[in-house]
Amino acid sequence: MHNGTPTGSPSLVFVQGYVGQAISFAANSSQVVTTSYIPLANTSFSVDAWIYPTGLTNILHQSICGICPAKVNDQCLHMTLRHTGSYYSLYFGLYGDDVNSNTAVLANNWEHAAFVFEATTRTLFIYRNGILLATGATSSVLKVTSGSFQIGNLPYLESTFNTFQGYIDELSVSGRVKSACEILEQATLAARFSFDGSSPLVDLGPNTVSSLASNYSLVSGRTLQAISFMGTSSSFFQASGFLALGIANQPFSISLWVQPQLLAGTIMHVSTNSSGTGFCAPFIGFASNGSLIVQLMTNTSYAAISYSSLSLTDFTHIVQTWSSTNGLRLYINNVLVGSIAATTYQTVSSWINYVTLGSCLNGCVSCSAVPGNQVLPGSFAGAIDDFRVYSREVTASDVCTLFAYS
Known part of the structure; x- marks a missing residue:
């Protein structure tokens, strides 16, 4: 010491x-x-x-x-x-x-x-x-x-x-x-929550991001345990300190396994206030027709990709990436299923961001009013496993590794 x-x-x-x-x-x-x-x-x-x-x-x-x-x-x-x-x-x-x-x-x-x-x-x-x-x-x-x-x-x-x-x-x-790969993970893995073991809410990434959860349960996951939400506003997981998602035009990637009970609600919500309000945006959720939506806020509106065949019986691997070069991309079970040009990523100049899984909390209405939003706000019922945030655009090879070994 x-x-x-x-x-x-x-x-x-x-x-x-x-x-x-x-x-x-x-x-x-x-x-x-x-x-x-x-x-x-x-x-x-x-x-x-x-x-x-x-x-x-x-x-x-x-x-x-x-x-x-x-x-x-x-x-x-x-x-x-x-x-x-x-x-x-x-x-x-x-x-x-x-x-x-x-x-x-x-x-x-x-x-x-x-x-x-x-x-x-x-x-x-x-x-x-x-x-x-x-x-x-x-x-x-x-x-x-x-x-x-x-x-x-x-x-x-x-x-x-x-x-x-x-x-x-x-x-x-x-x-x-x-090693080079260890340094890359240390520099770009903003947080990782496996929801496993006796301390399921502990960040396993290099930054020891703080977290809390309310009215949740632990169920069998894609590997070991997953966190499960009830589909009510009081059932959620929240982590704070996500600088990786608080810098405008900073590339990012989000990786998680999802097993929904219903094709409805907000899976991942980002905000500057712990209440889900402030500068806020639903990143991943479901549209009114049950399609999976991944999206981000550009300078004037949301850019979004939809996917209409999400399973209710199995865990599905979802990876959302963004960079100014490649725009917004969606991978489902190691397959690139959607890509859309988006040269900007709009956020607030804040060093603290809250990432909420399973609910949009008090930001359901105000944070969904920006033109182009396709996520129908609400609470999510289902399970999430091995949630990760990166401060870079992961490659197709990285996605393959996450799918095969996470």
């Missing part, structure tokens, strides 16, 4: 983060969070964090974290945003053995940054939002055997200010190489 100690001026403050709270740094300050030495010398390791730069102003570096007691080759571990020409990019090095991602990081956006060092091959890897951007070879492993692990500021890296400007959240250090 390595507990951090904040120091410097002005005092550090906490703000709404990617998940829960994040720590806020100012570039022209001496702010830093310090822990005891973390033994990363002579070994492989992985470091990752969510970052939100609110400005890009430093002359050379905006430090994310590292161990740098002195500027000595292979003894100054640093992970930063480095000023590279006209932009700032993720940068990773041991000092003298460094790699630059050479890809611009924009201000006022949450980005997942991952830095991996493989000691056997002496290779550095930089990932952004789960995608490998750059690799580089080093002449040595990390040799630094003392000094504090520092977050937000590496005072010995440069004589000028190199404090991070913005927010850092969910920073973790692992004494092993994280």
Whole structure:
């Protein structure tokens, strides 16, 4: 366990983060969070964090974290945003053995940054939002055997200010190489609820999203257990903190298994208030004729896809995806059954969203009034299993994996 100690001026403050709270740094300050030495010398390791730069102003570096007691080759571990020409990019090095991602990081956006060092091959890897951007070879492993692990500021890296400007959240250090698929899941799996075991409402994803449920039961699912709803307004499941669905034009995917008792009601509802109101939209549900509807709000109206052959006797796998490139897509049991052009995804600029399964709560009327809505509002009676939300458009290959193994 390595507990951090904040120091410097002005005092550090906490703000709404990617998940829960994040720590806020100012570039022209001496702010830093310090822990005891973390033994990363002579070994492989992985470091990752969510970052939100609110400005890009430093002359050379905006430090994310590292161990740098002195500027000595292979003894100054640093992970930063480095000023590279006209932009700032993720940068990773041991000092003298460094790699630059050479890809611009924009201000006022949450980005997942991952830095991996493989000691056997002496290779550095930089990932952004789960995608490998750059690799580089080093002449040595990390040799630094003392000094504090520092977050937000590496005072010995440069004589000028190199404090991070913005927010850092969910920073973790692992004494092993994280695989590419593990980093992709960590960066893009917003939440996963399997509804299994003795704690069926616990998020099994990397973000530990909060959840609650009311008037539900647990029944036999597609695998193990599923959550079952009664078809009343008081029977629902709700998770909060879905930043992945709260960013306009951010690609997303929703995956779940459904076994309805009736072809009616709202299966999934998104809102900025826990009551189901505010900026809100029914994403998945049924039309008045019993057809399954998946939809999203564009700048002016809903774009929707319908499917008319949903089973009442078996669990059906539903995957809804959206990106500006491919628009809205619907997969049923690993088959692409519908696609519609939709170049925009409209939401509210909020870092907190509530996702409700089984009901639209108090938002049934107001949230369904936007032109183009095809979901007939109401409560859902039936079972849902293995519910997942991703902050990316999953591929057809991903859909196949979810269908076969979830």
